[in-house]
Amino acid sequence: MKELEIDTKCFNLKYTLECGQCFRWKKVEDYYIGVIKDRVVKLKQVENKLYVSSNREEDLEQEIRKYLDLDKDYEVIENRIIDVDEYVKKALKNTSGLRHLNQDFFETIISYIISANNNIPRISKSVNEISKRYGTQVEFENEKYYLFPTPKQLKDVTIEQYRECGVGFRDKYIYDTVKKINSNEVNLEDIQNMDTKELRSLLLTLMGIGPKVADCILLFSCGRQEVFPVDVWVERVMKKLYFNDENVSKKKILEYADKNFGSDAGIIQQHLFYNIRENLI
């Protein structure tokens, strides 16, 4: 198929895909290859041009724009947050163009349940293994890829089988969550219409989802950029920058973010997270 060409501004593919918000992209030479919902996608950025190819052409540009959040004006957002303080300014200069993805809701729920007390390479490995075992196989450029399974495809998977995918003690959480979704005990429809607070409390009723995981799901698959997930890295960077390396509670950190970062807290969070992990700040 022919390659699609999309003009972008204030967009950096590398930062967006490598900042730790997603787990299924693989870098091959100067391309990134991954699965978005029901298709395999190959992406490459050269300056402000994004080149896209896929095994499916139908609605491709629309899906890519949605997934990469290309229709939101990040120039406006970045111009707004650059004056928050000197640390945010520095972080933003290092990683300008980092965007929040709109990932599949169900996939993000399961991926972030796996993320608890885990590390990124191992999370990726588990998510890929679940896809390989239970997702639909598709082909692209003579290679096999696997879509992330739907709740129905996971209907009969046992706790032991999840364990075999390397998820460790989180096996029962995934099992329970999938069961609740399949039995409609928790209805994931109409999430777009729910306000953040309501959606958050719904997520918190699921096994394996606590405050941090819920906020990651809201930020990386529901476009709620006001939430501020605090993990060990964010705790570390916040203490370093704003609390003189003192041992403050997570509650204090959240209060600081809410007061000083406001409705852009999630955007700032991701820049700080990436900067501290890459040792840039």
Added chain:
DNA sequence: TGCCAGGCCTTCC
């Protein structure tokens, strides 16, 4: 060998 990883659940006060 021991510690850590995008924390959460359970138990106990």
Added chain:
DNA sequence: GGAAGGCATGGC
């Protein structure tokens, strides 16, 4: 309602 302990697994 808050604190402490346990938890699978692999990399360093």
